[in-house]
Amino acid sequence: MIRRSRLAGLLHLWPIVALVLLWDVWVLANGYTSIVAPRPWSVINDVVGNPDAYAIDFLWTLAISVGGLLLGMLLGTIAAVLISLWAPMSAVLTPAALIVRSVPVTVMIPIIARVFGYEVYTVLVVTVITSFFPAFVLGLSGMASAPASSRDLFVVFGSSRPASLWRLRLPYAVPNLLLALRITAPLAVLSAMLAEFLIGQQGLGYLFIVARSYMEIDRAWGTALVATMLSVFAFLAARFVERRISPRFT
């Protein structure tokens, strides 16, 4: 039984092992010095050996991403509820959805940085704004997906507006909001890091710039490694939440 699960684990994890090995072979085969590209072991050593060098910036970026993600999704949901209560405003849904789908965060971040200034909280504003749009768009379309027959039923039984919002529309929006969470979680980490890279004074994106300018190659690659793990775990956590909760609402 144990052997079998190990085998299954191998079936799932071989690409990650292969990637690390490929990385090592690639460095050796090209004869890169450690300034050009470090070997995986020395990067892993740097991360494992100096946890305190990464800890503060890691926790900082984690806090900014999670805080911005939750705040942005909350504001997006509130905006969706308000707009769903006031029919004429629903016209902005399609153009807003187009903005979410198409405008890259790299275009938004410099403008947000300029408008809000080079402050620490600007990084938070960036993550809030990137997390706002998916929750807004998906939440609104979720609320609109409540079937007409159910809506009629609520009307016939004289349900008040807040009651039908709470008991009919919001439950219909939950799976969509969880989908927004899964989409946004890695995106929030990416935009936090991009903002730190551009304007930050702390966090993984900033640590990356500092390491790069002091030619601490192991540290720079280590930052990339830690950031990747943070983003992947954010994605896996969001997917776990979605798989747990979503079936109860569909």
Add this chain to the structure above:
Amino acid sequence: MRLRSPRWLNNTIGVLILITVAELIGRTGIAGRSWPPLTDVVGYLAEPVAQATVLRALTATAASAGWGLVLGIVFAAIAALLANFIPVLRPGLDRLASVLNAVPLIALAPLLITTVGRESTPAVVAALGVGFVMFVAFTAGLAGASATHQDVFSVFGSARSTTLLRLQIPVSLPTVFDGLALAAPTAILGATIGEWFGAPRGLGVLIVSAMQNYQVLLLWAAALTAALLSLAAYLIAVRLQSGAVRRFT
């Protein structure tokens, strides 16, 4: 019974509302001097010098994004076909795709600057972003044929390649084009991120340098251009997708 306005009218009103809000924020100056009225930005873009600068950057970014899109699609197709013909690779490749999809593209920067150089980094970052999205679309599409159809093909002894060509690929096209609608803006995101790491030209470079030098109108003009490029790429992909749905479902 309430009269419903037609969809295009609704959308036009929505766009007008958003543009008006942006214009008013600029006119009143409540967001400070860094948020100009949109009319000023458009006026700035009409000047020949500014237009030339933005156009040069636009061609560079569009070329990187285009190359990235093509490369990403080709590699994703190869990987998806491998996963299709060698099933034992499948769970690993799926896991790899979902993990790689979550990798922040900025983390790949040190790797790419040392390997492919500053010139080609934008196209390669774009290709990676596109590749992850398209791999998921290809594998989901190829697996999308109904069990009944699969059975018919195997009962009549069709070769694996015939099944692929006559059943799986036609069935997969709507999903693949769905992926393309996600991948097209991703290509531009990847290209601009790649440009941040020291590419010689491109909209990403222009946006960052305009931000640092407080050239507010240039910043907005370049950002609007990048947004419109991305929007156009997205709308073309959506159009292709609805065509594929009509033809193949």
